[in-house]
Amino acid sequence: MRISILALDGLFDTGLTVALDAFSAANGLAARELGGTPRFEVSIVGMRKRVRTRHGLIVPVQAVTPDLKPDWVFVPALSTITPELLIESLARTDVIQARTQLLKWHAEGALIGASCIGTFLLAETGLLDERDATTNWSLAPLFRQRYPRVRLNESRMLVPSDTGVTAGAAMGHLDLALWLIRKASPELASLVSRYLLADIRTSQAPYIIPNHLAQADPLIQRFEQWARTHLKAGFSLQEAAGALATSARSLQRRCQDVLGKSPLAYFQDLRVERAQSLLHGSGLDLEAIAAEVGYADGATLRTLLRQRLGRGVRDLRADLR
Incomplete structure (x- = not known):
């Protein structure tokens, strides 16, 4: 070759x-x-x-x-x-x-x-x-x-x-x-x-840092700040758009243009990032971490982590050793 x-x-x-x-x-x-x-x-x-x-x-x-x-x-x-x-x-x-x-x-x-x-x-x-x-x-x-x-x-x-x-x-x-x-x-x-x-x-x-991507656009940066304060409460497109003084359609379109994904998908990215941080830096069990990022149970969070990161909870915790 x-x-x-x-x-x-x-x-x-x-x-x-x-x-x-x-x-x-x-x-x-x-x-x-x-x-x-x-x-x-x-x-x-x-x-x-x-x-x-x-x-x-x-x-x-x-x-x-x-x-x-x-x-x-x-x-x-x-x-x-x-x-x-x-x-x-x-x-x-x-x-x-x-x-x-x-x-x-x-x-x-x-x-x-x-x-x-x-x-x-x-x-x-x-x-x-x-x-x-x-x-x-x-x-x-x-x-x-x-x-x-x-x-x-x-x-x-x-x-x-x-x-x-x-x-x-x-x-x-x-x-x-x-x-x-x-x-x-x-x-x-x-x-x-x-x-x-x-x-x-x-x-x-x-390896992706959601905060870094958000800085590419003022509206996305404001959306990220709103989302981080609502991880535990859950996601509402209408509520997010209202808080940002824009329409749901505009927020959807801007997220797609800048991030290549929906507002909900980005919100889940932030949940994954926060869950990773808690897995690494707290003594909380998976159920408690799931509650902190707005999920009803650890099984749902476990599935999301594997889907997004390609790794399970045990592997992520092993990074500390």
């Missing part, structure tokens, strides 16, 4: 290095443990002759040439953590050139894997339109606003499509690399996971 890693100025250092380390480990283990030849031919390419990471390290890139025909293009994240800086970065000349090159590679049959903020660069090409995708969860509101035709689900860690695959925030680069290795050989991916003490995660949901 020929993989070209697209390196741009100011890229996220870990995103690049973790991919290189994963593919290097895969090649070494394929030769040593499985008695085969290296599976991955990896090149680092750039739009400029000189590329620096966010921390100033110089990346040895090769120029894009007509004979470069990758099977996969790996797009690491730019190290921009605010919407304002990200929007500025997407307007850079080299980023626009990279967008054009991605379209060319795709037209020639290459698949594209993008992680974290790298998914924004892929979305800029239009190749994610009308397709399922994920992104850095913390920038999901901006992603929805900028790319309304993409079917975004930031709770997922990896989302394959006919374009390639998108992966979640930061260390999602490792998940993406392991996913590509598994495409070549599940046995090899298992070995790499063991050697790197890592495995593919299926969800970003346990």
Whole structure:
């Protein structure tokens, strides 16, 4: 498998290095443990002759040439953590050139894997339109606003499509690399996971901070504040809308546009977050915690936690040990 890693100025250092380390480990283990030849031919390419990471390290890139025909293009994240800086970065000349090159590679049959903020660069090409995708969860509101035709689900860690695959925030680069290795050989991916003490995660949901997402919109931020004071009492759309001096329809629409979910679903996110906090920081049993977040019994809360986080109460409590 020929993989070209697209390196741009100011890229996220870990995103690049973790991919290189994963593919290097895969090649070494394929030769040593499985008695085969290296599976991955990896090149680092750039739009400029000189590329620096966010921390100033110089990346040895090769120029894009007509004979470069990758099977996969790996797009690491730019190290921009605010919407304002990200929007500025997407307007850079080299980023626009990279967008054009991605379209060319795709037209020639290459698949594209993008992680974290790298998914924004892929979305800029239009190749994610009308397709399922994920992104850095913390920038999901901006992603929805900028790319309304993409079917975004930031709770997922990896989302394959006919374009390639998108992966979640930061260390999602490792998940993406392991996913590509598994495409070549599940046995090899298992070995790499063991050697790197890592495995593919299926969800970003346990890492999402609802308060951070709410800050993307004034109405949602006020709704979040209202919701936190009503977790125990329960949810009423009409009551929430009245308290916020808006209509139920407007609140529904704004939640969908910003968060990609209904007000009730976001309210449940806050319940899950509060329940997690109580599981970790109080001596309350599950029934008492359920009552604190507005559920009649622990069984209902147990089901919600497993649905949202993919983990049971015992696993969540074990995080403290």
